[in-house]
Amino acid sequence: MPAHILVTGANRGIGQAIFTRLKGEDVLLAGHASRGGGGLIGADLADPQAPAALWSAALDALDGRVNVLINNAGIFESAPLDSSDADWDAAWERTMRINLTASSALTRLAVRHFRARGGDGRIVNIASRAAHRGDSPDHWSYAASKAGMVAVTKTIARGYAAEGILAFAVCPGFTLTGMAEDYLASRDGAAVLADIPLGRVATTDEVAEATAFLALRAPPSMTGAVIDVNGASYVR
Numbered sequence: 001m002p003a004h005i006l007v008t009g010a011n012r013g014i015g016q017a018i019f020t021r022l023k024g025e026d027v028l029l030a031g032h033a034s035r036g037g038g039g040l041i042g043a044d045l046a047d048p049q050a051p052a053a054l055w056s057a058a059l060d061a062l063d064g065r066v067n068v069l070i071n072n073a074g075i076f077e078s079a080p081l082d083s084s085d086a087d088w089d090a091a092w093e094r095t096m097r098i099n100l101t102a103s104s105a106l107t108r109l110a111v112r113h114f115r116a117r118g119g120d121g122r123i124v125n126i127a128s129r130a131a132h133r134g135d136s137p138d139h140w141s142y143a144a145s146k147a148g149m150v151a152v153t154k155t156i157a158r159g160y161a162a163e164g165i166l167a168f169a170v171c172p173g174f175t176l177t178g179m180a181e182d183y184l185a186s187r188d189g190a191a192v193l194a195d196i197p198l199g200r201v202a203t204t205d206e207v208a209e210a211t212a213f214l215a216l217r218a219p220p221s222m223t224g225a226v227i228d229v230n231g232a233s234y235v236r
Contacts, residue, residue: 002025002026002028003025003026003027003028003067003215004027004028004030004062004063004066004067005027005029005030005062005066005068005069005070005215006030006031006055006066006068006069006070006106007019007022007029008031008032008045008054008103009032009072009073009074010032010040010072011031011033011037011038011040012177013175014072014172014204014207015031015072015073015126017204017205017207017208018070018072018211018212019031021205021211022212025212027068027216028062030058030066032054032058032073041054041061043057045073045097045098045102046094046097046098048097048101051102051109052105052109055106055109055110059113066110066113067114067121068121068122068123068124068216069110069122069123069124070123070124070126070211070215071103071123071125071126073098073102073103074098074099074126074146075094075095075098075142076139076142077091077094077095077142078136078138078139079091079092079095079138079140081138091141096141096144096145096148099146099148100145100148100149100152104152107123107152107167111123111156111160114163115160115163115165119160119163119164119165120163121164122165122166122167122168122214122215123153123156123166123167123168124167124168124170124215125149125150125167125169126149126170126172126211127146127147127150127169127170127226128142128143128146128171128172128173129230129233129234130142130143130147131146131147131150131171132147132234132236149169150169150171150226152167153168153169153224154167154226158224161223161224164220166218166222167224168222168223168224168225168227169225169227170210170211170214170227171226171227171229172207172229172230173201173202173228173229173230173231173233174192174196174230175201175202175203175204175207175229176201176202176204195233196233197232197233198231199231200231201231202229202231206229210227
């Protein structure tokens with residue numbers, strides 16, 4: 001029976017590459033984008049009600065069954081130290097809501113769905129190298145949100161492995177997306193590349209390949225694994 005997969009943030013960058021990569025498999029796919037369109041389910045994950053609405057729409061699109069959830073949707077917004085208190089708080093709230101709380105809400109719905117169907121299911125969280133080594137002084141919130149995703153992944157793996165519910169995380173470093181290109185352009189790109197032993201940033205296809213493996217083929221004993229895709233710029 002083909003896997004029924006929901007991919008969030010499937011309209012650009014890493015999410016789009018994951019969605020395209022999975023189209024080459026024997027699966028049934030539903031994708032999400034904040035504004036929808038192009039066959040994708042629209043849901044603004046800054047809205048606390050959005051995860052439940054997205055999950056319901058995905059079930060409708062996938063014949064009432066999801067057995068793989070890929071949490072990819074996220075934002076990378078700055079919260080400079082010298083921002084006003086209100087602006088700093090708002091940036092943190094938005095980043096944590098979209099990157100961590102919404103993905104956790106979807107994960108909760110997925111685990112409940114898997115358990116109601118007798119167990120078995122997979123969750124793949126797209127986190128970041130920043131979860132382990134931090135990020136720039138303007139992006140504490142981004143690093144914290146991605147560290148939270150890794151913690152959720154490990155908690156789900158430990159809590160539900162006996163029921164066949166598996167959880168994995170992928171931690172890319174700089175990846176060739178519009179978001180990373182903007183960041184590199186705003187800083188010393190040569191210095192950033194010098195910090196990557198491979199000599200280049202990752203491609204979205206590389207991240208997608210790792211994600212597809214975890215979603216479809218990784219052996220169950222890998223549950224809880226965090227896969228780095230960062231050109232050895234951070235090794236653990």
